[in-house]
Amino acid sequence: MVQCDEEVKKDSFNLTFILMYCLGTLAQISGSIFPNAQLYWKYKLRDIGNPWNPSSNATTDLQDEFTADFALVGNATTIFALIISIIYTRRWNIVNRMIACFFVYIILFLIIVFFVGIDTDSWQRGFLYLTLFLIFLISCTNAVFLVTLFQMCSKFSPVYISAILSGQALCGIFSSSLQILTLSIDAKPETNGFLYFSATVAFVAMVCVTFVACMKYSEFFIYHVERANPKNIVKVDIPKELVFSIWKRQKFVFVSLLLIVGISSMVHPGITATVQSTGAGVGNKWNDTFFVPVITFFVYNFLDLVGREMALKVERPTDEIPVLSLSFIRIVLIPVLLFCNLSSKHNTRVLFNSDAVYILVIILFAVSNGYLTNICVIMLPKNYDGSDKDRAVTIAMLFFLLLLGSGVFSFLGLALLKVM
Incomplete structure (x- = not known):
């Protein structure tokens, strides 16, 4: 049983505040990690008829197509999926939705990690379409995650909303730091891709564990999440x-x-x-x-x-x-x-x-x-x-x-x- 509002006065050890930072980071990760792994995509979609030159500014048609299609698929899918999610998923249990999103994120990024070690030179266009399909699925998952996150934080004070927004900037620092690291050690393109996407899997798993821990031990977090849960909202007419x-x-x-x-x-x-x-x-x-x-x-x-x-x-x-x-x-x-x-x-x-x-x-x-x-x-x-x-x-x-x-x-x- 969750204690009343007067008894839940503060966020112990700032656990909920830290979690909001992490959730904000995760909300932005799909839009940040893919562009920063540009050396990996450049290698996978290179001109296989010429020697690989990572310093070259010349780009192939497939490389240009990926850059344009990534933005198109990511933005269009997110906007469309957000509307669908708002209509069909907002009545589902918030905690179950959030955990489901964590697991789908992990599965999809593990698939991407798997293809890092696969030779795709003989089917580059097929690999491009497969990657765009995975980006489509990640964008759909991200839409459900965003609707769930916004619904959950509606009962928190603006300070926690600011933490979510600040977490988005933290995501950019995380992904760009990975890029600088891989460039500093002259990592091979495959190593570059593996580091990016395996680090993403590890981060999602960490956020999932933190979320579950807050749901179990933080009365402050439990109280506000249960207030936002659809089953506790008597009327949603606006x-x-x-x-x-x-x-x-x-x-x-x-x-x-x-x-x-x-x-x-x-x-x-x-x-x-x-x-x-x-x-x-x-x-x-x-x-x-x-x-x-x-x-x-x-x-x-x-x-x-x-x-x-x-x-x-x-x-x-x-x-x-x-x-x-x-x-x-x-x-x-x-x-x-x-x-x-x-x-x-x-x-x-x-x-x-x-x-x-x-x-x-x-x-x-x-x-x-x-x-x-x-x-x-x-x-x-x-x-x-x-x-x-x-x-x-x-x-x-x-x-x-x-x-x-x-x-x-x-x-x-x-x-x-x-x-x-």
């Missing part, structure tokens, strides 16, 4: 008037979040990953090998996390209009980025022929993304009407906008790359 009322009260925060997440998803990693060092191609290992993984991925995600943590400490500004203005101003960074040293495949003029300019843009994008996102989440409770339903619907609308902004603007970023 009147349109409530949705419109929440929008009216939270519209500036919601629009700010849509701009923040949308602009960031539009440029990172779709556009930022195509930027090369101005000194690339002359044999310098930093410029040719480490510039993109360190600056574009590790530095971006690290500073994104720093920005999120700063917001939790500073909690300024407290007014919605300055936050909306800052969110909108970030748009000016997009043309600056487009005139940096993009890959030669894109016919853009290089106006900022300096790595320092690009690094400054990455710093501004990352810190502002993390800081403003958490500031918006912190501001949400100011406009609650005090009821549990108002809070739950507000959080549901928040995550829907985050996912919508991420998916739609990612497509816009891909479209922008196509016409450049």
Whole structure:
């Protein structure tokens, strides 16, 4: 029997807070681990008629197809599967859904690990389609996981929602660190792939164990999860008037979040990953090998996390209009980025022929993304009407906008790359 709210006063040893960080990391892992394992995919889809050259900037049709199709399959499937999941799975037991997602994640990533050691040179296109099918299944699982996570956290305070969002930045640090490690030890492509995906399996297993431990030992976590479970929700009818009322009260925060997440998803990693060092191609290992993984991925995600943590400490500004203005101003960074040293495949003029300019843009994008996102989440409770339903619907609308902004603007970023 779960104790009453007055008796469950604090999160002992911050176990639930740590778990939320891990769950946020897991929510982002499928979208982060695949792009960072680029050396492995480049090897698997290489031109087998020519010697393997990992330093070459030339790409095959299959390599380009994988990059484009991964984004298309991942984003389209997630958005579609989210809608299906919201309709059909939200009434299922939250704990059972969460554990089922953990096991499906582990099985699918183990299949990917299995094919790391398989010679696929004779059926490269078949391997490409198989991989995209596995990405499709992982995206479907991720959609169920996200719906479950958002439903579960609807009964927690905004601090725990911020932990989930910060965990997403932590995922980028995790995957980019793996990439830098494998490049530092000059790991073979197969070793690169094995390290990436076996580490992912180990991480999912660790999160699963932590989740089960919290369900068994943390009264704070048990109490809030049971409050969110569908069987304990007497009525789920949501009147349109409530949705419109929440929008009216939270519209500036919601629009700010849509701009923040949308602009960031539009440029990172779709556009930022195509930027090369101005000194690339002359044999310098930093410029040719480490510039993109360190600056574009590790530095971006690290500073994104720093920005999120700063917001939790500073909690300024407290007014919605300055936050909306800052969110909108970030748009000016997009043309600056487009005139940096993009890959030669894109016919853009290089106006900022300096790595320092690009690094400054990455710093501004990352810190502002993390800081403003958490500031918006912190501001949400100011406009609650005090009821549990108002809070739950507000959080549901928040995550829907985050996912919508991420998916739609990612497509816009891909479209922008196509016409450049």
